[in-house]
Amino acid sequence: MLIRRPKSWELKENQTTPHGLYLNRRQLVAGLGLASGSIASCAMAESKTAIAGRKLEFSSSKYKVDAPQTPYPMVTSYNNFYEFGTDKSDPAKHAHSLITDPWTVTVEGHANKTGTFALEDIIRTSEQEERIYRLRCVEAWSMVIPWVGVPLRKILAQFEPTSKAKYVQFVTKFERSQMRGTRWPVLDWPYVEGLRMDEAMNDLSFMATGLYGHALPNQNGAPLRLVVPWKYGFKSIKSIVKIRFVSKQPKTSWKKSAPREYGFYSNVNPNVDHPRWSQSSERVIGGGGFSSLFSRRNTEDFNGYGTEVASLYSDMDLKRNY
Ligand code: MTE
DSSP states (O other), X not given: OOSSSSSOTTSOGGGOOOGGGGOOHHHHHHHHHHHHHHHHHOOOOSOSSOOTTOBOOOBOOSOOOSSOOOOHHHHTTSOOOGGGOSSTTHHHHHGGGSOOSSOXXXXXXXXXXXXXXXXXXXXXXXXXXXXXXXXXXXXXXXXXXXXXXXXXHHHHHTTOBOTTOOEEEEEEOOOTTTOGGGGSOSSSSSOEEEEEHHHHTSTTOEEEEEETTEEOOGGGTTTOEEEOTTBOGGGSOOSEEEEEEESSOXXXXXXXXXXXXXXXXXXXXXTSOBTTBOOSEEEEETTTTTTOSEEEEEOOGGGGTHHHHGGGGTTSOTTTOO
């Protein structure tokens, strides 16, 4: 993905080493313990604010994956968050500098209710649910993550978007003093992403506030990040401070940076290769148990969510609209 710097998530997979390789067995066991504990207890609220690591209040949902969850230490140490550096291990090392409380989200554009809102005023903790989704990165690796959050459609509906809102754009916080990676022009900061309104209102689109039952660690996009499980991971924009309802297809960071390689739609598609690598299969991070650090699986159309979303694209050529 990286264009101007050599260390990239576009490196061929045999050139990259998952950070997970360095995790030892004790860390893995600890992570798995946290996973089962948090699910079993189904969360007593300790705080209404999204301070990283706090236990969250949530109910369970119908969204599950028939595969093991990626161990917590891997979900939180093998990350892409270029505002903190381009190495997979950089976000876990450096994202603690991001101040996430208090946090506001500014809503602009074609909606009846716009303005700047405190995070607690737009996320109703009583509506939080857990959804276990597959995450498929365009770099051809994948994870299975138990997110906590609120369906995006519920968050957007409260702003009453008008009929002129055809798309929604999201913007990540951009504060150079807190985000050391933004000293380099790896991308045109701030990171921006977007969805068509019907994609945003699909029940699968999710705004995460936590994972594994606890508020998001900064490296995973605290305090508020998008999760769009049928699209490549770069659509799942982190640490959101702005939501804009717009009439035209908005700019998105990776499309701006390399339009031939990263499209607006970015639906997971095993039949449309990235210009520099195949998308037909993926490395399942942490999927090899203790004997190996990843396993391999065939990539599925829409990352396995075709039943829910294929109809959104019935009249589109998905090879052209990659
Ligand atoms: N959001 C911002 N603001 N900056 C980023 O660099 N990387 C994206 C996405 N969201 C990114 C971002 C990419 S490429 C992926 S694969 C996912 O975040 C990774 O999410 P994770 O680190 O929680 O696994």
